[in-house]
Amino acid sequence: MGRYGQLVMGPAGSGKSTYCSNIVKHCEVLRRSVQVVNLDPAAEHFDYPVHADIRELIHIDDAMEDEALHFGPNGGLIFCMEYLVQNLDWLEEQLDEVEDDYILFDLPGQIELYTHIPVMRQLADKLQSWNFNLCGVFLLDAQFLVEPSKFVSGMLTALSTMVSLEIPHVNIMAKLDLLSKKDKKKLDRYLDPDVGTLLAEEFDDTKFGHRYKALNTAMAAMIDDFSLVRFLPLDPTDEDSINDVLIHIDSAIQYGENLEPREPREPEEQEPEIDSGIDT
Numbered sequence: 001m002g003r004y005g006q007l008v009m010g011p012a013g014s015g016k017s018t019y020c021s022n023i024v025k026h027c028e029v030l031r032r033s034v035q036v037v038n039l040d041p042a043a044e045h046f047d048y049p050v051h052a053d054i055r056e057l058i059h060i061d062d063a064m065e066d067e068a069l070h071f072g073p074n075g076g077l078i079f080c081m082e083y084l085v086q087n088l089d090w091l092e093e094q095l096d097e098v099e100d101d102y103i104l105f106d107l108p109g110q111i112e113l114y115t116h117i118p119v120m121r122q123l124a125d126k127l128q129s130w131n132f133n134l135c136g137v138f139l140l141d142a143q144f145l146v147e148p149s150k151f152v153s154g155m156l157t158a159l160s161t162m163v164s165l166e167i168p169h170v171n172i173m174a175k176l177d178l179l180s181k182k183d184k185k186k187l188d189r190y191l192d193p194d195v196g197t198l199l200a201e202e203f204d205d206t207k208f209g210h211r212y213k214a215l216n217t218a219m220a221a222m223i224d225d226f227s228l229v230r231f232l233p234l235d236p237t238d239e240d241s242i243n244d245v246l247i248h249i250d251s252a253i254q255y256g257e258n259l260e261p262r263e264p265r266e267p268e269e270q271e272p273e274i275d276s277g278i279d280t
């Protein structure tokens with residue numbers, strides 16, 4: 001069996017660690033083995049069993065409390081991630097111990113890490129050289145997506161991450177359970193967006209919109225023409241929704257194509273049926 005990995009990315013608080021924990025719980029029911037590696041040196045709390053933890057290599061406090069470095073929280077985080085990519089043999093050792101190689105990498109939420117500095121690309125390249133089939137999983141909080149201007153800004157962040165990593169990429173609209181009824185009704189427009197129309201509605205009657213109409217039109221055309229960015233909805237209270245997301249990512253990394261058939265469960269231990277979507 002090959003090695004498979006998800007790089008779980010997204011802005012601060014977008015739900016990355018919760019997503020990892022939900023996928024682990026979901027896979028337990030499916031009897032699928034999935035491990036999580038915490039790569040957030042500033043993490044304080046996560047409720048999944050951790051296979052490896054960057055804080056054993058370097059902790060954000062190491063960078064902030066060091067007399068010579070004196071970093072603040074943001075510079076400290078970048079320092080730690082650069083330290084990680086200079087010491088990737090630590091990660092290689094941790095990963096060598098895993099038997100079933102399907103790993104979720106829970107990453108920090110500082111957006112510069114994905115858009116401005118090369119550490120994520122270096123990490124992804126290294127994992128691929130260790131035979132990982134990788135998928136970038138980019139989470140954005142649904143509450144920050146259901147307005148045209150926020151949507152475009154989120155979309156461009158996701159796009160810039162996708163372009164810089166050059167690996168299969170899935171965008172997720174997370175925390176759907178927190179949307180109001182009114183916002184839920186608007187959801188279809190954002191899941192299958194016509195960016196030009198969205199922007200025109202938001203900006204056409206404003207001074208800004210008038211001045212930057214050409215720019216907005218070009219941006220919308222680029223996103224539409226290339227179908228570059230789509231979001232998958234994720235409602236953690238709905239197992240089908242978690243399953244759909246997982247099937248999508250599995251197919252992006254071709255997981256499941258060479259799997260051995262699994263033994264069926266005894267009837268008494270059967271849990272609620274969830275279609276794994278994988279032909280066994």
Ligand SMILES: Nc1nc2c(ncn2[C@@H]2O[C@H](COP(=O)(O)OP(=O)(O)OP(=O)(O)O)[C@@H](O)[C@H]2O)c(=O)[nH]1
Pocket residue numbers: 010011012013014015016017018019040107108109110174175176177178235236
């Ligand atoms: N209702 C709801 N709350 C969520 C969901 N996902 C995350 N949360 C909450 O949002 C907050 C942030 O979630 P985390 O999973 O820690 O987010 P994160 O992206 O790992 O955050 P950082 O690592 O700090 O960047 C927590 O209070 C979670 O309980 C969701 O799908 N639904």
Ligand SMILES: [Mg+2]
Pocket residue numbers: 016017018040043106107
């Ligand atoms: Mg987290």
